Amino acid sequence: MLSTGALRAHLLAARLAGTVATSREESLRSYRLFAARDPRVLLGLDPEWDWGEGDLLRLMADRCGVSGDPAHVSGPDVIDPELTVAALEAFAGRLRAAVAARSPVLFGTGHPHRLLGFYAALAEAMSAAGCVVLTPAQGTSVDMATRFGVRPHSIDYVGGVALVREPGVRPPGSATGAHTHSPLPVRIALGALAEAGGPLPELVVGDHGWVCGAGQLGVEAIGLADTDDPALFVGEAEGRVSVVVPVDDAVRADYYRPLIRYVLGRARLPDGQEWL
Template sequence: MLTIQALRAHLLASGIAGAVATSREANLRSYRLFAARDPRVLLGLDPRGEWPQRAVLALMAERCGVSGDPARCGGPDAIDPERTLAALDAFADRLGQAARLRSPVLFGTGHPHRLLGFHAALARGMAAAGCPVLTPARGVVLPLMTRFGLRAHHLDYVAGVALVREAGQTGAGRAPGRGQPAHSHSPRPVRTALAALAEAGGPLPALVVGDHGWVCGAGQLGIDAMGLADTDDPALFVGEAEGRISVVVPLDDAVHSDHYRPLVRHVLTRAGLSG
């Protein structure tokens, strides 16, 4: 495992924290849409409180380290690596607690091209610790909104981590339901997975670990949830502030997947899990 100093240096060098690729314009747009209760950025969360744009910006400055100046409207934005490190420790501590209790856990990602490896390593560690890693509703068809309109997807699992795939097509050597993994913000997959578990009589997860709609959708339903979020995903941080999400780790969620490996090792080691 890297020392804290080396891990901090890695966060900055990789762009996971420090100056990040998500622009100030993209951040402010997301905060404005969240304040307007746009479902595209709510990610399944129904905020209890009033969250005007200035309040969202203030929260994101506090939790992530973006500039809190509402007059700053352009250029790069940033994540404070100290906030990322502190949240990673809290994340690991909650994971370790679940491991010691051998709690059932559900992992899911809306960022399969970047974060699947991160979540898969944690799923392996939890399974090795004796935790049931749940995989409900595999193969269920889900209509999800995309930039091209409503499109059919399938719920699938890779190494114990849920994701959605574009609906596969027959012919040309492709089996039905084996389309490409898709980026998704939707809470519908986690709702579908939890409904399938409830209908089957459980067990329900004691913890949902993921990102995007997986975390917000679970937290909204009263399931303990935690995960990773970028500076343009205010819903997770609002959910944390309102007490419905346990831990949110601020980071750039779109760097190369290999760059998250040192974070995985840090979390596994602190949580007392095998890699």
């Protein structure tokens, strides 16, 4: 099992934490848009509290480790690796509890090019441990907003993890998909489960709209978030998201493999070979 010290060293070396590639300008822009209730950064969350830019900056300094100085407006942003390690511990604890209860689980990502392997390894391990990994609404069409306007996408699953892809771009089951912040896919997936009368997830694991959209509907959700994703941290502060791991969500996919080993070890789950 990967030690805490080795994990911390890897986070810094791979720039998953410490100085990250996400810029301060990107982060501050997201905080401004969130304060204005722009749906592009709300990710399906309907905040209960009033969040001004200063409130968000203080929250992100506390939960993520970014600079709390409003005069710091440019350059790379920062994630405190100690906060990442602590959140990964809590994240693993929620997986361990779900396995103990044999809870149905739903995995979904808006970052399939980077994070698919991370979630797929967890899905594989939880399935092997007796949890039902749900795959609802396979092939269902979702109208997604893109830079070219609204275009149809479809929900697909790779390794038990939901993603969306433009029809015809890749065959179903291929390990690619669209980058999206939208909560529409998780809403459709949960709606399909409710309509079918089957088990609903007791835990949703993912990022972006998958986490915020599920949390807003009252389903326990945990996930990963970057410095420019304040919605997940607001959801955590307001009690609708259980655990958020602060981490750069757009580095090379293989850089997340040590995080997989660490989480599986802390959750007392076996390593899967396909995604490691």
